[in-house]
Amino acid sequence: MNIEGAVIIITGASxxxxxxxxxxxxxxxxRPVLLARREDRIAHLAEELGDALAVPCDVTDKAQVADAVQSANYKYGRIDVLINNAGQGLEAAVEDICIEDFRDLLDVNLVAPLIMMQAVIPLMRVQGGGSxxxxxxxxxxxxxxxSGAYNSSKAGLNMLSSVARAELAEKGIVVSTMLPFVTTTEFYDALKAGSAVAKKEAEASASFAHTPDRVAEKILDLIKSGCDRADLVPxxxxxxxxx
Structure with missing residues (x-):
């Protein structure tokens, strides 16, 4: 897909x-459409980028997602790309995982991407394609x-993506999966549990950590190529x- 002029919804854009x-x-x-809960951050970013739209949204809330997608479609008249990036981590031994925390994690990492996909697929189908x-x-x-909780939520997302790719190919909608590795972000500051342990491991992995910019370029490459997946794993x- 040609990125120039494309309307791209990005979750977790703050x-x-x-x-x-x-x-x-x-x-x-x-033309980026920025979705996140931190309204001030995405508003500032949209102003900085110029032709961009900031929409405060909790991606686990189906009604908020529907409103956000409608706002993007109303402004730009189409949605070419969805990037399901919003996510959260949790570090705990299997026997210690809080069940409520695990359910919340699944909501963010697995259910929310499905909600987002279901919101944009009908529009992409009418357009004749999308990414x-x-x-x-x-x-x-x-x-x-x-990593049992986090790993299983992301493994579920891998399979959801693969099945969606198979189902939507004939409709011209390409589904791809990006698999970053250790990345220098605020991720470790917002874990559901186990942040102290995770930060120590992140420090130990600093020698092969990636910048968010490097991951971003790989994501754009996926949109352009339509490949099924890409990774930054050594x-x-x-x-x-x-x-």
Whole structure:
């Protein structure tokens, strides 16, 4: 897909990978639609980017998602790309995972992307095509201790993406999966549980951490190519990234 002029909805756009992707998309001539709960951040970013729309939205709320998609379609008349980037982490041993925290995590990492996809697919079908990129995690390449909750939610997203890709191909809607690895964002400051442990591991992984900008460029490459997935996982952890 040609990114120039494309209307691109980005969830979790207030910081990290989402913000970096919005900036990269704008530089490429796209029209970003910024979704996040932190209204002040996305409003400031939209003003900075120019031809962009900021829509405060809790992506776990189906009604809010419907309103956000309607607002984007009303302003631009179409939706070409959805980037499901919003997500949250949780670090805990399987026997210690709080069930309520796990349910909340699944809502953000797995149910919300489905809600977003269901909101844009009918519009894309009428348009004759579109692109959806679901941002998963390279952690799904291996069973790292304490990642049971987060890993399983993202593994579920991987399968949801693969099935959606198969179902929607004949409608001209391409579904791809992006699998970043350790990334220098605010992710570790907003975990449901286990942030202290996660931050220590992030510090230990600093030598091969990526910037959000690098992930953003890979996401845009996926939109352009239509490939089924891309990762930034080093080969020693099962990914494709040469070290």
């Amino acid at each position: 910081s990290g990978i989402g913000e970096a992707t919005a900036r990269a998309a704008a530089r490429a001539g796209a 959806i990129v679901n941002v998963s995690s390279g952690i799904t390449f291996f069973p790292r201790p304490l 080969q020693r952890f099962g990914g494709s990234l040469a070290e």
